[in-house]
Amino acid sequence: MARMVSRQDLDVEVDFYGWCLQDVDDSMVPVSFPEGFEPGxxxxxxxxxxxxxxxxxxxxxxxxxxxxxxxxAAAGRGDGWDEVAESRISCSSGQLAVWAVAAGPMPAYVQLSDHSAGWRVRAHCRGREAVRELAREGVPEGVERYLVQFWPDDA
Incomplete structure (x- = not known):
């Protein structure tokens, strides 16, 4: 049975409908955010x-x-999540910087590990409909919530 190694709770400043997690080692990122960002x-x-x-x-x-x-353990839309998706990421530095579309990198980092460069990722999100409405009127905080889980690609 899998065991959680660490958890970080961070605020993400979203702008222009997007944000990203990017390897702190820019030399390992051929195309930096937001180039190639697909808002849909x-x-x-x-x-x-x-x-x-x-x-x-x-x-x-x-x-x-x-x-x-x-x-x-996998969770899905039946568990209260609006979106659930999986991907992979290679991260040689062991840290991912949080980036906004226009504002660029934030002072927040996700600490992964020094033991594995390849990671599987499962991302969850809730509060999407509420933030869609509230962001038309102001700048809401904490309405849209993300859970992003990482585990070694070789596990």
């Missing part, structure tokens, strides 16, 4: 980065990033 796709994996499309234009989302030693 919930999760898109690129070399060294993961792009997320938000339902709200400008707001602060809540991110829970979990690192596991193996694949965690």
């Amino acid at each position: 796709a919930f999760l898109t994996g690129h070399e060294g980065r993961l792009d997320f499309a938000s339902a709200g234009h400008t707001h602060t989302a809540a991110l829970a990033a979990e690192v596991w030693d193996g694949a965690p």
Whole structure:
């Protein structure tokens, strides 16, 4: 049975309907965010980065990033998630920087590990319809919530 190794709770400043997690080692990212960002796709994996499309234009989302030693139990839309998607990412630095579309990198980092460069990823999101409406009127905080789980690709 898989065991959670760590969990971080971070705020993500979303702008222009998107944000990403990108390897801190820029030399391992051939195309930096936001180049190639697809606003319609919930999760898109690129070399060294993961792009997320938000339902709200400008707001602060809540991110829970979990690192596991193996694949965690899967959760789906029946568990209260609006979106669930999987991908892979290679991260040589062991850290992922949080980026906004226009604002660029934020001071927040997701710490993975030094033990594995290849990771499987499962991303979940809820609060999309609410943030879509609320972001038209203001800049909501914590309405859209993400859970992103990482585990070694070889686990």
